Amino acid sequence: MSDAAGKLSPLGRLRVAVHAVDLLRRTALSQVVAEAGHVVVGAQDTADVVLVDGDCPPGEARPVVTLGGADHDLPGVLSRDAGASQIDAAIRAVSAGLIVRTPDAIDAGFGAMRETDRHALLTPRELEVLAAIAEGMTNKAIARRLNISLHTVKFHVESVFRKLGARTRTEAVAKASERRRYETITL
Amino acid sequence: MTDQANLLAQFSNALAARAEAAKNAVVAIRLAHGRHMTGMVWRSEIVIASEQSLPRKDDFELVAAGGAVLTAKIAGRDPSTNIAVLRLAESIASPSISAGEAHTGAIALAIGADGTGGVSARLGLVNLAGAEWHSSRGGLIDRRIVLDISLARREEGGPVFDAAGACLGMSTFGPRGQVIAIPTATIERIVPLLLKDGRVARGWLGVALQAVAVPDALRETADQSSGLMVMSVVEGGPAARAGILAGDIILSVDGTSTHRFRNIARNFGSGSIGRKADLRLIRSGTVITVQATIAERPADE
Numbered sequence: 001m002s003d004a005a006g007k008l009s010p011l012g013r014l015r016v017a018v019h020a021v022d023l024l025r026r027t028a029l030s031q032v033v034a035e036a037g038h039v040v041v042g043a044q045d046t047a048d049v050v051l052v053d054g055d056c057p058p059g060e061a062r063p064v065v066t067l068g069g070a071d072h073d074l075p076g077v078l079s080r081d082a083g084a085s086q087i088d089a090a091i092r093a094v095s096a097g098l099i100v101r102t103p104d105a106i107d108a109g110f111g112a113m114r115e116t117d118r119h120a121l122l123t124p125r126e127l128e129v130l131a132a133i134a135e136g137m138t139n140k141a142i143a144r145r146l147n148i149s150l151h152t153v154k155f156h157v158e159s160v161f162r163k164l165g166a167r168t169r170t171e172a173v174a175k176a177s178e179r180r181r182y183e184t185i186t187l
Numbered sequence: 188m189t190d191q192a193n194l195l196a197q198f199s200n201a202l203a204a205r206a207e208a209a210k211n212a213v214v215a216i217r218l219a220h221g222r223h224m225t226g227m228v229w230r231s232e233i234v235i236a237s238e239q240s241l242p243r244k245d246d247f248e249l250v251a252a253g254g255a256v257l258t259a260k261i262a263g264r265d266p267s268t269n270i271a272v273l274r275l276a277e278s279i280a281s282p283s284i285s286a287g288e289a290h291t292g293a294i295a296l297a298i299g300a301d302g303t304g305g306v307s308a309r310l311g312l313v314n315l316a317g318a319e320w321h322s323s324r325g326g327l328i329d330r331r332i333v334l335d336i337s338l339a340r341r342e343e344g345g346p347v348f349d350a351a352g353a354c355l356g357m358s359t360f361g362p363r364g365q366v367i368a369i370p371t372a373t374i375e376r377i378v379p380l381l382l383k384d385g386r387v388a389r390g391w392l393g394v395a396l397q398a399v400a401v402p403d404a405l406r407e408t409a410d411q412s413s414g415l416m417v418m419s420v421v422e423g424g425p426a427a428r429a430g431i432l433a434g435d436i437i438l439s440v441d442g443t444s445t446h447r448f449r450n451i452a453r454n455f456g457s458g459s460i461g462r463k464a465d466l467r468l469i470r471s472g473t474v475i476t477v478q479a480t481i482a483e484r485p486a487d488e
Contacts, residue, residue: 055243056219071242073222073340110239110269110369111362113321113449121400121413124436182323184418185396185448187455 014038014095017045017062020053029053029067029087036088048095051087054080065090065100072108076100113185120163122176129156134173205296205352206308212282213345214257215250215300216273218242223250225300225345227357231278233382235374237344237359238264238271251279254304263381267326267389268373269359272381284346286371287353289316289332294350297334297358297366299342311336313355321449325389329376332356332368380457390459391484392431393424398448399436401469408474414438415445429466429479436469455481 016038020026029051030040041047050062055069065087068080076094078086079102090100122130125146132142143153157169164179166172214234215223224241226234226249234249241264249257259273289295290313297309317331334347338358347355347368356368380387396415406412414436420427437445440454441464454464459481466477 058219058244060219071219072240073218073220108239109360109362109365110237110367111323113323113325113452118413121398123400123402124416124434125402127399127416180397180418183397185415187325187392187394187396187451 012037012092014048014091015041015046016091017041017043017047017050018053019043019050019057022053025053032084032087033091036084036091038088038091049076049091051091063094063097065094078102122160122163126156126160126163129153130160130172130176133157133160133169134176202296202308202310205348206298206306208352209282209296209298209308209346209348210252210306211280212284213298213300213306214252214279215302215304215341216241216259216344217248217250217302223300223302223341225298225342225358226273227344227346228279228281229272229284229374229378231281232275233262233378234259234273234275235344235357235378236271236273237357237369238266238269239359240340240343241271247273249273249275250300250302250304252304255279263385263387265326265377265381265387267322267324267387268328268377269322269326269369270357270374270377270381272378274382284371285353286375287349287351287355289313289330289349289355289368289370291316295334295336295355295368296348297336297338297342297345298348299339299345299358302341307339307342309336309338309342313349321452325452325455326387327373327452329370329372332370333361334358334366334368336366338366386486388457388460389484390455390457390462390481391424392426392464392479392481393421394426394431395419396437396448401436401438405469405472405474409438409469411438411444411446413446414469415448415451425479425482429477431466431468431477431479432470434470437466438469438474439467440464 016033018026018030033040047062050064052064052066056064064074065076066074067078067082076090078090093100139153143150160172164172164175166175212228214226216226217223226236229235245261247259249259251257258276262272262274264271293313295311295313299307301307312335314335315333320328320331343359345358347358349355354371356370358368361367395418397418399416400413401409417433417435419433440451443450445451460483462481463478464481
């Protein structure tokens, strides 16, 4: 144990190459990597890990952490919108020879079209109330925006909570966003 | 006792013979980092693979029975049925595939490519054989076939055989690691389309929809309790040209209620392209009908 720990540099700094076609994205990801205490190296330089936005360039032989790439056999697979702490954790884990997956990736697979339970469908008005909750508005503010009474807002909020099985406003927003992600149909 | 041992040996030998005979039915599709996935030999120059796991590129290197390395080009892919077709640069020996009928509880033998020209085998049951279903990408799958088999990533895309040696379909992963088979009937239907056009054309309106409850006050006029609310409209798409707005609630398409989306999916097959569709919808509290001309879904939608 102490032997292995001794091999880490004192700061745990890793050499990370960042690959992103989009320049702004590359800059943003490089910043995340640097702020996590690692050294961003050039695309072709010796690197402990390559952080790739989307699909991996062909022939990449170094350990890769992909953000939203299609190849799920790479050592590190995160979603495209992964946060700084996930990116840092994945870089460290993959450089140590581990495999990193998000719960989403485990849930992936060729599945059936999901149909929302009919009793849990929100009405257009409830969706408006939910959108306002997501913006952090209070019931009073929601009442003003939608031009309805505070009592009616409370009625809608309770109905939204019941239909989504949520206990708090944050939970309601999270559940609704998950539902939107899985149940939005493009036609 | 001896009889029982004989039976078991016969059963085992029969399975081993089947696995050996399936050698020509699979190829290994080489991936990056020394990994591979399995392809199913469909015709002497045609290989089928699991679309969701096949890297998005044009040229592939395959390892056929016995270890010969071949090259192949992508001929088409259809995410809606999870079928990709590769065309080999040269012909190889191909098995004769007969479509089998899946029955719940029947034995299933899944074959994968080992990467060096041999096979790997998995034995289990058909956990569930059900009715046709629609994938989340809108494709029609002819039967639901869930397998009681564990599968390695490298084995995905291989054929699944029944006890008579008929092919139930191509193995693939469903949600949460569930192993399912894309039925042979679906493959037979989709492969010719992919060979012809490289894709399966689907009808398109250019909208993102979410199921909503119809407000109580409108239920009677609408004559249904739920519909599909337009969340966004693709600029310049068929719905935009027809004047459909975000917030509209679509109640029916050509008389088919949107109450269950899978009923609607049928109206948007390749034959729907160019057709005028009557959309009954709720806008600002009244029910109106709008006509839109269905276009072909662009490749990136």
